Amino acid sequence: MCGIIGIVGLEPVAGHLVDALKRLEYRGYDSAGVATLESGSHLARRRAEGKLRNLEARLAKEPLAGLIGIGHTRWATHGAPTEANAHPHATSRVAVVHNGIIENFRELRAELEAKGQVFATETDSEAVPQMVDWYMGQGDAPATAVAKTLKRLTGAFALAFLFPGHDDLIIGARRGSPLAVGWGEGEMFLGSDAIALAPFTDRVAYLEEGDWVEITRASATIHDETDAVVERPIAIVSAAAFQVDRGNYRHFMAKEIHEQPEVIGHTLAHFLDLAGSTVRLPNPTAFDWAKLDRLSIVACGTAYYAGLVAKYWFEQFARLPVEIDVASEFRYREPPLPKNGLALFVSQSGETADTLASLRYCKAEGQHTASVVNVKTSTIARESEAIFPTLAGPEIGVASTKAFTCQLSVLASLAIAAGRARGVLTRDDEIRLVRALGDLPGLIARVLRLEPKIEKLAREIAKATDVLYLGRGSAYPIALEGALKLKEISYIHAEGYAAGELKHGPIALIDEAMPVVVIAPHDKLFEKTVSNMQEVAARGGRIVLVTDERGAAAAGVETLETIVMPDAPDLVAPMIYALPVQMLAYHTAVFMGTDVDQPRNLAKSVTVE
Ligand code: F6R
Numbered sequence: 001m002c003g004i005i006g007i008v009g010l011e012p013v014a015g016h017l018v019d020a021l022k023r024l025e026y027r028g029y030d031s032a033g034v035a036t037l038e039s040g041s042h043l044a045r046r047r048a049e050g051k052l053r054n055l056e057a058r059l060a061k062e063p064l065a066g067l068i069g070i071g072h073t074r075w076a077t078h079g080a081p082t083e084a085n086a087h088p089h090a091t092s093r094v095a096v097v098h099n100g101i102i103e104n105f106r107e108l109r110a111e112l113e114a115k116g117q118v119f120a121t122e123t124d125s126e127a128v129p130q131m132v133d134w135y136m137g138q139g140d141a142p143a144t145a146v147a148k149t150l151k152r153l154t155g156a157f158a159l160a161f162l163f164p165g166h167d168d169l170i171i172g173a174r175r176g177s178p179l180a181v182g183w184g185e186g187e188m189f190l191g192s193d194a195i196a197l198a199p200f201t202d203r204v205a206y207l208e209e210g211d212w213v214e215i216t217r218a219s220a221t222i223h224d225e226t227d228a229v230v231e232r233p234i235a236i237v238s239a240a241a242f243q244v245d246r247g248n249y250r251h252f253m254a255k256e257i258h259e260q261p262e263v264i265g266h267t268l269a270h271f272l273d274l275a276g277s278t279v280r281l282p283n284p285t286a287f288d289w290a291k292l293d294r295l296s297i298v299a300c301g302t303a304y305y306a307g308l309v310a311k312y313w314f315e316q317f318a319r320l321p322v323e324i325d326v327a328s329e330f331r332y333r334e335p336p337l338p339k340n341g342l343a344l345f346v347s348q349s350g351e352t353a354d355t356l357a358s359l360r361y362c363k364a365e366g367q368h369t370a371s372v373v374n375v376k377t378s379t380i381a382r383e384s385e386a387i388f389p390t391l392a393g394p395e396i397g398v399a400s401t402k403a404f405t406c407q408l409s410v411l412a413s414l415a416i417a418a419g420r421a422r423g424v425l426t427r428d429d430e431i432r433l434v435r436a437l438g439d440l441p442g443l444i445a446r447v448l449r450l451e452p453k454i455e456k457l458a459r460e461i462a463k464a465t466d467v468l469y470l471g472r473g474s475a476y477p478i479a480l481e482g483a484l485k486l487k488e489i490s491y492i493h494a495e496g497y498a499a500g501e502l503k504h505g506p507i508a509l510i511d512e513a514m515p516v517v518v519i520a521p522h523d524k525l526f527e528k529t530v531s532n533m534q535e536v537a538a539r540g541g542r543i544v545l546v547t548d549e550r551g552a553a554a555a556g557v558e559t560l561e562t563i564v565m566p567d568a569p570d571l572v573a574p575m576i577y578a579l580p581v582q583m584l585a586y587h588t589a590v591f592m593g594t595d596v597d598q599p600r601n602l603a604k605s606v607t608v609e
Pocket of ligand 1: 303304346348352398485488604
């Protein structure tokens with residue numbers, strides 16, 4: 001999603017704006033731009049299609065010296081990713097950067113054009129500066145014009161405004177998309193998140209829904225949606241939150257894959273008392289697991305697949321009926337929900353628009369709500385009754401890896417807690433399951449050692465145009481996740497299927513050209529999956545089998561490659577089997593030469609529908 005930065009500074013800001021935008025690159029973008037006030041008054045813009053290096057080249061040729069400015073990385077929604085559509089958008093009175101969507105832009109544009117405003121772009125965003133410009137043309141001061149404009153906008157957005165002739169003022173506004181204010185020494189900052197502000201300050205306040213803020217070098221005045229002046233707490237952001245360095249890795253995704261033993265360990269330590277072999281949830285919950293009639297799990301993409309694994313756990317360990325849906329369907333299905341229901345939202349960013357809308361629906365329907373989020377300050381976290389944080393640290397690669405396995409770790413802990421509370425799991429079961437989780441970081445470290453073999457296999461996969469992933473039970477969501485990882489970063493078409501569905505259609509696709517990746521730990525469903533593999537082998541399909549030693553010995557089918565995983569208890573199999581599919585996708589993409597950390601068309605944080 002788009003990234004926003006604003007600086008009211010003491011030295012030329014253009015370089016700092018671009019540096020901050022680099023820290024927001026992980027959100028995904030396809031054009032970028034900055035605007036400054038030169039000599040304190042005159043507005044100058046530099047914008048470029050494509051990556052930030054193009055903007056840097058433009059700035060090298062045509063430098064900017066202003067001490068105040070705004071910057072933006074744009075992920076195109078309305079209008080192609082051209083320079084003309086890149087932000088900041090400007091009139092003679094105001095420049096604006098915008099993240100999100102202005103839903104009523106067509107009406108606003110028609111109204112403003114009728115009043116004589118002249119639009120220069122095809123974007124929804126341009127309605128904002130045009131409206132502020134019109135109010136200012138009627139004599140309003142910048143803050144008044146912005147306050148009036150905000151009341152006319154519908155949609156979800158974050159905005160930053162810069163005004164020619166006002167060299168000590170930037171205005172920011174937040175509705176739906178996050179925006180943080182940073183306090184420096186005689187300087188002030190605005191940014192889409194604390195990561196953008198990391199080099200400048202660790203003193204950050206997050207605007208609340210509907211807030212807008214006037215920042216000057218000396219102060220920040222925050223208003224709520226009624227325009228009343230309000231205080232928002234300033235937090236000191238920990239150094240860990242700023243760890244966005246790639247270290248020795250070629251890509252953030254590789255770094256994040258390798259961080260998994262550590263971050264899973266951190267996360268589990270938050271939910272388990274390993275010495276006492278018991279689950280210890282960090283937050284007292286307003287609901288009682290024992291009294292729940294139903295659990296609704298709602299999420300998108302990879303987070304949805306984590307929820308799908310959790311469905312198996314909650315049903316098995318807690319005998320709790322689970323309904324699960326992708327948030328974009330759930331929110332519009334408006335399903336009836338039982339009185340004693342818990343709705344659980346899984347989201348790395350905590351800002352995903354559909355997941356957030358589903359949360360709000362469930363709250364309105366009187367459900368208990370809880371979220372598994374990686375960003376504790378996010379909107380989903382703040383609006384949920386209970387938060388179960390994943391402690392994965394900032395995930396920069398657009399393709400989710402460590403957040404996924406941390407989500408699974410949290411969900412497994414919750415399922416055990418639910419199982420105990422509902423009297424389905426005995427104390428002995430709890431001890432066994434918690435110990436299994438305790439061994440997980442070590443197991444993950446062992447799986448990482450399979451990387452050279454997987455890298456070699458990736459050369460073969462890179463030649464394919466289609467890849468099928470199969471799994472049963474909790475390996476089925478891992479098959480779905482494997483296919484998603486491969487398609488999003490290598491652009492190779494991939495499908496994940498429940499292995500038992502093979503003969504209901506996809507078997508027609510099997511030939512020598514299409515690798516079939518089978519995720520099959522030697523569990524109670526293994527024999528069934530072997531039958532499916534035989535069906536594939538009989539049709540000349542090339543099988544990549546991911547299994548453990550017992551599985552490898554028992555499979556009895558010829559494979560293109562067999563990845564032999566360490567033996568692991570059923571509970572932790574989904575977490576460890578996630579790694580080979582992550583590594584396979586990663587190395588395939590590296591061979592294909594794609595932009596692994598920022599794959600085309602994708603955004604890290606999907607704050608629009
Ligand atoms: C895939 C991926 C996406 C996200 C999805 C939800 O690698 O990262 O599918 O999982 O966009 O995002 P969050 O978890 O931030 O709600």
